[in-house]
Amino acid sequence: MASILRIIAQRLALGLLTLFVVSIVIFTAVNLLPGDFAQAILGQGATPEAIEAIRNDLGLNDPPLTRYMQWLGGAIQGDLGNSFAQANFASFAGTDTGSGLASVASQVAPRFENTMFLAGVTAMIAVPIAVTLGVLAALYRNSIFDRAANVMTLSSISSPEFFMAYVLILFLAVLNPILPSLSNIYEGMDFSERLTKTLLPALTLTLVVTAHMMRMTRAAIINLLASPYIEMARLKGISPMRVIVKHALPNALAPIINVIALNLAYLITGVVVVEVVFVYPGIGQLFVDSVKIRDIPVVQACCLIFAAAYILLNLMADILSIISNPRLRHPK
Amino acid sequence: MSIWLQLIIALVAIAAGGWVFRFVGQKVTKDAPLYRDMPFGVAFGYVLGAALLVWLVSVYYVARTGEPAVANKYFFLRVAIEGFIGFAIIAYYFRLAGIYIGSEGSKKLFRSMPLTASFGIVTIIFYAFLAIFAGQISSLTIIVLAALGVPLCIYARVNFRADAAKSIVGVVSVTLIVFIVMYFVGPLAPYGQEEILGAANVVPGGDPAIGGNPDYPLGTDQIGRDILSRLIYGAQNTVGIAFATTVLAFLIGATLGFLAATIGGWLDQVISRAVDVLMAIPSLIFALLLMTIASVWAPELGIPLTYFMVLIIAVIDSTRVFRLARAVGLNIVVMDYIEAAKLRGEGMGYLIFREILPNATAPLLAEFGLRFCFVFLTIASLSFLGVGIQPPLADWGTMVKDLAQFINFAAFAPPVAAAPLLAAGAIALLTVAVNFVVDWMLHKSSGLKE
Numbered sequence: 001m002a003s004i005l006r007i008i009a010q011r012l013a014l015g016l017l018t019l020f021v022v023s024i025v026i027f028t029a030v031n032l033l034p035g036d037f038a039q040a041i042l043g044q045g046a047t048p049e050a051i052e053a054i055r056n057d058l059g060l061n062d063p064p065l066t067r068y069m070q071w072l073g074g075a076i077q078g079d080l081g082n083s084f085a086q087a088n089f090a091s092f093a094g095t096d097t098g099s100g101l102a103s104v105a106s107q108v109a110p111r112f113e114n115t116m117f118l119a120g121v122t123a124m125i126a127v128p129i130a131v132t133l134g135v136l137a138a139l140y141r142n143s144i145f146d147r148a149a150n151v152m153t154l155s156s157i158s159s160p161e162f163f164m165a166y167v168l169i170l171f172l173a174v175l176n177p178i179l180p181s182l183s184n185i186y187e188g189m190d191f192s193e194r195l196t197k198t199l200l201p202a203l204t205l206t207l208v209v210t211a212h213m214m215r216m217t218r219a220a221i222i223n224l225l226a227s228p229y230i231e232m233a234r235l236k237g238i239s240p241m242r243v244i245v246k247h248a249l250p251n252a253l254a255p256i257i258n259v260i261a262l263n264l265a266y267l268i269t270g271v272v273v274v275e276v277v278f279v280y281p282g283i284g285q286l287f288v289d290s291v292k293i294r295d296i297p298v299v300q301a302c303c304l305i306f307a308a309a310y311i312l313l314n315l316m317a318d319i320l321s322i323i324s325n326p327r328l329r330h331p332k
Numbered sequence: 333m334s335i336w337l338q339l340i341i342a343l344v345a346i347a348a349g350g351w352v353f354r355f356v357g358q359k360v361t362k363d364a365p366l367y368r369d370m371p372f373g374v375a376f377g378y379v380l381g382a383a384l385l386v387w388l389v390s391v392y393y394v395a396r397t398g399e400p401a402v403a404n405k406y407f408f409l410r411v412a413i414e415g416f417i418g419f420a421i422i423a424y425y426f427r428l429a430g431i432y433i434g435s436e437g438s439k440k441l442f443r444s445m446p447l448t449a450s451f452g453i454v455t456i457i458f459y460a461f462l463a464i465f466a467g468q469i470s471s472l473t474i475i476v477l478a479a480l481g482v483p484l485c486i487y488a489r490v491n492f493r494a495d496a497a498k499s500i501v502g503v504v505s506v507t508l509i510v511f512i513v514m515y516f517v518g519p520l521a522p523y524g525q526e527e528i529l530g531a532a533n534v535v536p537g538g539d540p541a542i543g544g545n546p547d548y549p550l551g552t553d554q555i556g557r558d559i560l561s562r563l564i565y566g567a568q569n570t571v572g573i574a575f576a577t578t579v580l581a582f583l584i585g586a587t588l589g590f591l592a593a594t595i596g597g598w599l600d601q602v603i604s605r606a607v608d609v610l611m612a613i614p615s616l617i618f619a620l621l622l623m624t625i626a627s628v629w630a631p632e633l634g635i636p637l638t639y640f641m642v643l644i645i646a647v648i649d650s651t652r653v654f655r656l657a658r659a660v661g662l663n664i665v666v667m668d669y670i671e672a673a674k675l676r677g678e679g680m681g682y683l684i685f686r687e688i689l690p691n692a693t694a695p696l697l698a699e700f701g702l703r704f705c706f707v708f709l710t711i712a713s714l715s716f717l718g719v720g721i722q723p724p725l726a727d728w729g730t731m732v733k734d735l736a737q738f739i740n741f742a743a744f745a746p747p748v749a750a751a752p753l754l755a756a757g758a759i760a761l762l763t764v765a766v767n768f769v770v771d772w773m774l775h776k777s778s779g780l781k782e
Binding site: 026144151154155 | 610618736
């Protein structure tokens with residue numbers, strides 16, 4: 001038990017270190033920008049005095065190391081700085097630029113929750129379907145069902161998300177009005193309505209993610225079917241379904257859990273395109289909008305959040321696979 | 333909610349049908365092993381498959397003969413069914429042609445080819461054809477090709493086996509003939525990709541009654557450019573840029589990977605750790621962040637944003653190539669023939685290009701196909717989000733974004749709604765085709781039977 005805890009602690013430390021380096025990369029990349037943020041906020045016609053005032057306000061005159069420390073310190077405490085877009089608006093409205101800034105955290109927080117909801121719904125649909133189909137495909141391998149599933153999953157893995165999204169909109173929203181094609185989610189919505197509006201984007205993501213998970217599940221089980229204890233079970237005369245569910249599946253669980261975690265990590269990037277198609281108010285859409293208007297603090301914050309979620313899920317896959325495999329738990 | 337009720341009733345009916353099917357089978361065949369040992373799930377699957385087939389046939393029948401209002405509803409399913417059958421027939425004939433035409437080696441290859449791979453190869457050839465001949469090719473291209481082709485043929489005849497030389501000569505001459513014919517045929521696209529024609533927002537379908545124009549079969553976009561021409565030029569731009577990006581990613585990734593594998597030590601450590609960090613950021617997110625920065629740099633330096641995009645995606649994707657090249661390279665450098673080459677005193681260049689590279693071709697080639705798909709999809713997604721390939725260049729991702737609202741007309745005028753789906757479908761078709769071919773190659777090289 002102690003060795004497991006030590007391994008988990010090691011991985012966690014490694015993950016934190018990676019996140020730290022990633023934050024440096026993001027910060028440096030953003031600071032390579034020519035010109036400066038103050039100019040970007042005020043536009044071309046700004047007076048030098050105004051620019052200087054904003055530079056002082058935002059602390060842009062400090063050396064990069066100080067600014068990085070401040071940004072990182074703030075980010076750890078949940079303060080991600082102020083959005084430029086809001087500052088822009090405030091300065092146009094003639095209000096004081098210093099105090100009228102909207103914080104990035106207040107913009108990101110509700111959207112982050114929405115995205116987590118979308119990812120959660122997707123996972124709830126996708127994981128059971130993928131594992132069941134994967135087991136079935138392994139059971140009836142090389143049959144018509146397996147081949148059809150192979151062609152379908154390959155096609156859905158390789159299609160772009162927006163193609164899937166528009167095909168689903170076409171069939172489920174336009175031709176047969178079953179589900180709404182716009183996911184306008186707002187606060188105070190009751191749960192069932194929120195679920196209905198989330199269903200179409202969730203289905204799109206499900207199509208993309210299920211295919212991957214199913215193929216991996218199939219491969220993991222087929223890999224095990226060649227081992228001697230499976231042959232033994234077969235020779236005892238157990239039914240093929242029982243061989244797979246009782247004997248192969250528990251041993252294939254490690255790679256399957258690994259694949260599920262990796263695919264959830266993939267979901268994190270998949271949401272960007274899908275959220276834009278369905279106008280779903282999640283963090284991906286905020287990210288793309290901010291990229292378009294070059295709202296650097298928001299871009300920086302979203303990037304950090306995406307990277308953190310990605311690293312966390314990869315870490316989880318890593319730890320789970322170590323826990324479920326005794327050979328990795330006791331390295332020689 | 334009635335739709336869910338219908339679905340449940342249909343499933344229950346199919347389940348009952350499955351039980352009846354097995355029962356009748358057992359009775360009629362007097363307990364033949366197939367029916368006697370059939371689990372209920374399998375019987376259910378057979379009946380489900382049959383029900384789906386019957387449903388597709390009936391839908392197709394309605395779509396061809398029904399009232400316009402009903403037929404419109406099934407228009408897309410009809411197109412999908414016709415497309416599926418059409419592609420299957422083309423793939424079948426392509427494989428058949430491959431089995432009877434060509435050298436011994438290629439005939440053998442075609443005989444073992446599944447239909448999906450054959451479909452993939454036909455599609456890739458079609459896209460390459462569209463991409464190369466979208467605009468008018470210059471006479472210089474033909475002269476250069478001929479000047480390169482003749483020495484290649486002579487070299488092949490002198491150095492290769494007769495069989496291989498014959499197929500090389502065949503490929504070169506067919507390519508030359510196609511180029512010369514296409515030079516006189518002219519461009520495939522009826523109009524230029526940036527050409528602004530008289531009428532804007534002409535509806536696709538070419539039906540004057542609802543605002544179409546037979547001159548523009550797919551209509552024109554919001555500023556009056558022909559959509560069909562832009563689709564064809566999209567093959568040139570989107571596929572061409574994705575291909576160039578993949579090649580660049582491989583140049584960077586494979587070179588660094590092999591260097592890390594052969595030299596090892598601190599160089600390996602430094603590059604590997606840097607790659608680890610870059611891979612910890614999701615690639616689409618990182619690409620979007622860097623594109624934001626590039627969009628500020630681009631006008632300042634006077635370099636088009638597209639060049640930045642190629643470089644950014646190439647660097648991000650080269651990390652994945654690096655991983656593979658290093659892993660493959662590490663397995664090769666411990667071989668005896670590498671030791672022998674080192675003892676002979678060969679240089680690093682000889683080791684990498686003459687010893688490691690030829691032995692790493694198969695995995696790298698498969699990776700090239702997969703990497704191309706990823707790059708292609710990333711570029712399409714970036715363009716769809718509005719930060720990828722910039723107008724006035726025609727590009728499929730941007731076209732999907734611009735035409736997306738037409739989908740809402742699907743119930744009244746299906747051809748109108750088809751325009752955005754055509755652009756998105758063009759992307760999907762190519763990646764599916766490449767994936768089919770790569771899947772087949774991997775299956776073949778791994779020798780897996782089960």
